[in-house]
Amino acid sequence: MRYVLRKVGLFIITLWAAITLNFLLPRLMPGSPVDAALGKLASAGVPITNAERNAIEIQLGVPHASLFTQYWDYLKNIVTLRFGTSYSFPTQTVAQTVGKALPWTLVLVGVTTIVAFIIGTLLGVYAGWHRGRAADTSITVGATFFGAFPPFWLGLLLLYVAAFKYGWFPIKGGYSPGTSPSWSPSFLSDALQHSVLPAVTLAVTTLSGWVFGMRNNMINTLGEDYITFAEANGLRGRTVALLYAARNALLPNVTAFGLILGAVVGGSVLVEGVYSYPGVGGLLFTAVTNHDFPLMQALFLVITLSMLVAIFVVDLLYVRLDPRVRSAA
Amino acid sequence: MTIITAIPPPEAPRGGLGGKASPRSGEIPGGSPPRGWQPLRFVGRALRTLWSNRKARSGMIILGLIIVVAVFAPLLAPHSPTATTFAPYKGPSGTNLLGTTGNGQDVFSQLIYGSRVSLIVGLVAGAAATFVAVTIGLIAGYRPGVVDEVLGFVTNLALVIPAIPLMIILAAYLQSRSVWTIVLVVAFTSWATGARVIRSQTSTLRTREFVTSAVFSGERLLRVVFREILPNMTSLVAASFFAAATAAVLAEASLEFLGLGNPATVSWGTILYAAQQQNALLTGQWLMVLAPGLAIVLLMVSFALINFGVDALSNPRLREK
Numbered sequence: 001m002r003y004v005l006r007k008v009g010l011f012i013i014t015l016w017a018a019i020t021l022n023f024l025l026p027r028l029m030p031g032s033p034v035d036a037a038l039g040k041l042a043s044a045g046v047p048i049t050n051a052e053r054n055a056i057e058i059q060l061g062v063p064h065a066s067l068f069t070q071y072w073d074y075l076k077n078i079v080t081l082r083f084g085t086s087y088s089f090p091t092q093t094v095a096q097t098v099g100k101a102l103p104w105t106l107v108l109v110g111v112t113t114i115v116a117f118i119i120g121t122l123l124g125v126y127a128g129w130h131r132g133r134a135a136d137t138s139i140t141v142g143a144t145f146f147g148a149f150p151p152f153w154l155g156l157l158l159l160y161v162a163a164f165k166y167g168w169f170p171i172k173g174g175y176s177p178g179t180s181p182s183w184s185p186s187f188l189s190d191a192l193q194h195s196v197l198p199a200v201t202l203a204v205t206t207l208s209g210w211v212f213g214m215r216n217n218m219i220n221t222l223g224e225d226y227i228t229f230a231e232a233n234g235l236r237g238r239t240v241a242l243l244y245a246a247r248n249a250l251l252p253n254v255t256a257f258g259l260i261l262g263a264v265v266g267g268s269v270l271v272e273g274v275y276s277y278p279g280v281g282g283l284l285f286t287a288v289t290n291h292d293f294p295l296m297q298a299l300f301l302v303i304t305l306s307m308l309v310a311i312f313v314v315d316l317l318y319v320r321l322d323p324r325v326r327s328a329a
Numbered sequence: 330m331t332i333i334t335a336i337p338p339p340e341a342p343r344g345g346l347g348g349k350a351s352p353r354s355g356e357i358p359g360g361s362p363p364r365g366w367q368p369l370r371f372v373g374r375a376l377r378t379l380w381s382n383r384k385a386r387s388g389m390i391i392l393g394l395i396i397v398v399a400v401f402a403p404l405l406a407p408h409s410p411t412a413t414t415f416a417p418y419k420g421p422s423g424t425n426l427l428g429t430t431g432n433g434q435d436v437f438s439q440l441i442y443g444s445r446v447s448l449i450v451g452l453v454a455g456a457a458a459t460f461v462a463v464t465i466g467l468i469a470g471y472r473p474g475v476v477d478e479v480l481g482f483v484t485n486l487a488l489v490i491p492a493i494p495l496m497i498i499l500a501a502y503l504q505s506r507s508v509w510t511i512v513l514v515v516a517f518t519s520w521a522t523g524a525r526v527i528r529s530q531t532s533t534l535r536t537r538e539f540v541t542s543a544v545f546s547g548e549r550l551l552r553v554v555f556r557e558i559l560p561n562m563t564s565l566v567a568a569s570f571f572a573a574a575t576a577a578v579l580a581e582a583s584l585e586f587l588g589l590g591n592p593a594t595v596s597w598g599t600i601l602y603a604a605q606q607q608n609a610l611l612t613g614q615w616l617m618v619l620a621p622g623l624a625i626v627l628l629m630v631s632f633a634l635i636n637f638g639v640d641a642l643s644n645p646r647l648r649e650k
Binding site for chain 1: 384482485486488489490491492493494495497498499501502503522575579582583586587588589601605610611615618619622625626629630633634637640
């Protein structure tokens with residue numbers, strides 16, 4: 001219980017720190033993002049109401065107010081989801097734009113992470129068990145190579161070969177133009193087809209993290225006395241590998257989840273951009289190209305908070321997985 | 330305490346384990362050679378050990394080749410990387426092995442010159458991130474209590490904030506489009522993993538006898554930390570350097586691909602950016618995408634392979650038999 005309480009406390013403090021960092025970033029930067037933002041809005045032909053100006057200023061920095069009042073207004077606006085208007089999508093609020101994109105990324109990143117975790121862990125177990133042999137070398141060298149692929153580059157190559165050249169998959173977007181998102185089977189299968197290439201790109205480039213973590217943990221675990229004892233007892237190799245070594249090697253790997261999720265999320269920004277995927281990453285890509293500061297700021301907040309929540313959930317799961325943590329509490 | 334520390338951890342202090350550590354116990358036992366020679370001899374020995382690891386050796390060879398290409402770029406490149414002397418959008422040919430850009434520049438020459446930027450960004454940003462990691466890790470590990478708690482929290486925060494989005498935001502605000510901005514951004518965002526490892530190693534070394542005896546013999550704080558503790562985690566420092574350098578190469582390419590770099594610099598990232606801008610893939614100039622990407626992969630792989638050797642140095646269980 002103490003462990004859980006400590007984690008909850010840390011989660012809240014981290015949450016606060018991330019929100020505050022998001023507040024400080026645009027204010028510490030040279031130049032005035034507010035003026036740039038308002039100028040862009042005006043040139044996009046959007047009439048700027050006072051409320052509008054107010055919301056953008058609160059997010060990016062009010063020229064005259066004290067930092068404390070700015071911070072207070074900023075917190076109030078976050079709670080009420082007022083992030084101003086972006087000039088990339090002037091007809092809707094930033095909250096609506098981000099809200100529409102979020103499910104796409106959550107599903108894409110979520111499914112990819114789980115698939116990469118399963119495949120990568122299995123490969124790592126296999127490589128660790130056969131350490132020093134040909135299988136180990138080919139898995140580690142292969143994972144090193146794929147892990148070094150810049151995600152956007154692999155995305156471009158897959159796009160060229162599998163979508164443009166051979167037409168196995170649709171070229172861009174999250175669904176065919178002309179259809180609108182719904183829960184109908186035809187739309188879902190359409191969306192699934194569109195998600196294959198981005199998902200494969202992300203999974204391949206983030207697999208290596210799980211492989212190496214698991215392999216090293218396996219090798220460390222295999223040096224333990226209880227493994228020697230199990231082998232001396234004449235247990236079958238597979239039993240020792242999976243039930244004795246892998247089970248114990250898996251736990252430290254779960255704690256690496258946050259780091260690897262960070263890589264997936266980072267990769268998704270560029271990959272979604274390459275595939276014009278309708279998710280958060282694709283939006284950030286657009287926001288950066290248009291110097292759309294209000295949208296950028298809101299997206300960074302949403303991405304960071306989603307990651308914090310995901311890591312928090314895994315931390316809590318860890319209590320269920322590791323009896324030592326439970327009994328130490 | 331003697332019982333706890335009786336078994337040396339994987340990376341045992343090379344000098345005076347066992348309490349008799351003299352203040353001079355450095356890398357080389359027995360005698361104090363001239364100061365200037367120590368680092369050289371140390372580097373030589375580290376390189377020899379790395380060379381004996383198969384993966385690290387391949388990595389060092391690849392990295393060596395890339396360095397040679399970068400240093401001798403003017404001799405190796407057939408044309409100027411920036412001169413717009415050719416017809417634009419040309420496919421591969423005898424004169425332009427990888428075709429030309431929309432401005433009529435030779436892509437192959439750009440590829441050769443581009444190695445300079447990626448190498449410099451990787452090495453400098455890696456060194457800068459490692460410097461931050463070592464500083465924070467040493468302080469946090471050597472000063473338990475409030476200092477450690479605060480630095481530990483900052484480190485954990487930096488770990489969970491997604492690096493690439495943070496880099497993108499920072500680079501978008503800092504509107505100076507220079508390579509050094511990217512170095513700064515990378516150094517600011519990739520130090521946390523190293524800091525955490527170095528912190529935990531420092532805090533285990535802090536209570537060891539050779540450190541205690543150095544403190545009791547009246548050594549200054551800085552000397553204890555830098556001469557007694559730091560030399561015992563050389564491999565951790567090297568590992569975090571190569572990890573940060575790998576991240577830096579990827580980050581530089583990503584930021585430039587997004588158009589957040591300076592399009593006038595010749596680098597692998599800007600070639601990819603130009604390729605994307607001119608829809609090189611759809612016009613059949615796929616080599617313009619393939620080649621710079623492969624170059625990035627090779628550089629990152631060389632760092633990663635060297636790191637295998639470094640890992641094996643610090644963890645004997647990972648050594649090749």
